[in-house]
Amino acid sequence: MTGKRPGYFDENSEPISARIATGLHKIGLAMKQQSWQQANGAGLSATQGQILATLVANGPLTGKELSERLGVTLPTISDSVRVLVEKALVTRSADPRHPRASLLTPTATGASLGARARSWPEFMADAVADLSPEEQRAFFAGIVKMIRMLQEQGLVPVTGMCVTCTHFRPNVRPGTSPHHCAFVDAPLSSEQLRVDCPEHELAAESARREVWEQFMRRA
Ligand code: SF4
Incomplete structure (x- = not known):
């Protein structure tokens, strides 16, 4: 009695875990590209867009809180916030919870850009909806x-x-x-x-x- 011969793809396929990782990498690249296009269109870096979107979603936060939420180093957040303040998209005020920290709040223009930035993953939601x-x-x-x-x-x-x-x-x-x-x-x-x-x-x-x-x- 002979056993069933393995098919071509039984012998020539990467494990499904590796193909999932490759697929996620491709999705990640698409998201990154989309974010850059949107951010550049608004004259912002992707991090600046993420900061505005996070402030719109969560209300005023400190630089440290932004760093924790976005998983971005504090110096990178500080650089991006400095630019956002210079562009009058974010204001700083004293944080009543921490005397030495500043609370960052989007201005009206910053809030509207942040709301747009929040919708960046929508193209992904459309794909998932299928x-x-x-x-x-x-x-x-x-x-x-x-x-x-x-x-x-x-x-x-x-x-x-x-x-x-x-x-x-x-x-x-x-x-x-x-x-x-x-x-x-x-x-x-x-x-x-x-x-x-x-x-x-x-x-x-x-x-x-x-x-x-x-x-x-x-x-
Ligand atoms: S994250 Fe916490 S507060 Fe928010 S829904 Fe979940 S359990 Fe509730």
């Missing part, structure tokens, strides 16, 4: 796990996501909405998890690990 609901759920679950792994390696900022938030209570009830947000005191399902929540408060490192383990028990 996936079936089941594909979107699987994709989202994979994205949350990948971002969490990259956060562990210090490659992605640890902000904005439920799974690193002090208010997140994973798998605390049965059913389709097993998680709980203590900030708004409401249940949420795995597909409702936030990845860019303005109310996010970073949990301590040990608590983050515990929450992730608890989350993964049913993920």
Whole structure:
């Protein structure tokens, strides 16, 4: 009895993990290119556009808070903010929470550019909308796990996501909405998890690990 001969692609394919990584790289390049085109059109660098978009989404922040949220070094943020202030797109004011820090607030023109910058990933949302609901759920679950792994390696900022938030209570009830947000005191399902929540408060490192383990028990 002879076994089935392996097909050409059984013997000549990279592992699916490698092809996913290549696919993500291509998507990353498309996003980067789009961001540059949009930013250049507005006379901004991509980082300056991201700063305005973050201030529009989150309200006034300090340079340090921007650095943590964007995963960009403080000197790079300071350089970009200096240019934004010179262009009258951002103003500085005293931060009542930290006497030695400045709060950065977009001016009306800065806010309108920031709102435009926030819509940059829309071309990506259109592409994702073409996936079936089941594909979107699987994709989202994979994205949350990948971002969490990259956060562990210090490659992605640890902000904005439920799974690193002090208010997140994973798998605390049965059913389709097993998680709980203590900030708004409401249940949420795995597909409702936030990845860019303005109310996010970073949990301590040990608590983050515990929450992730608890989350993964049913993920
Ligand atoms: S505050 Fe935001 S990030 Fe935190 S658990 Fe609630 S929804 Fe998630």
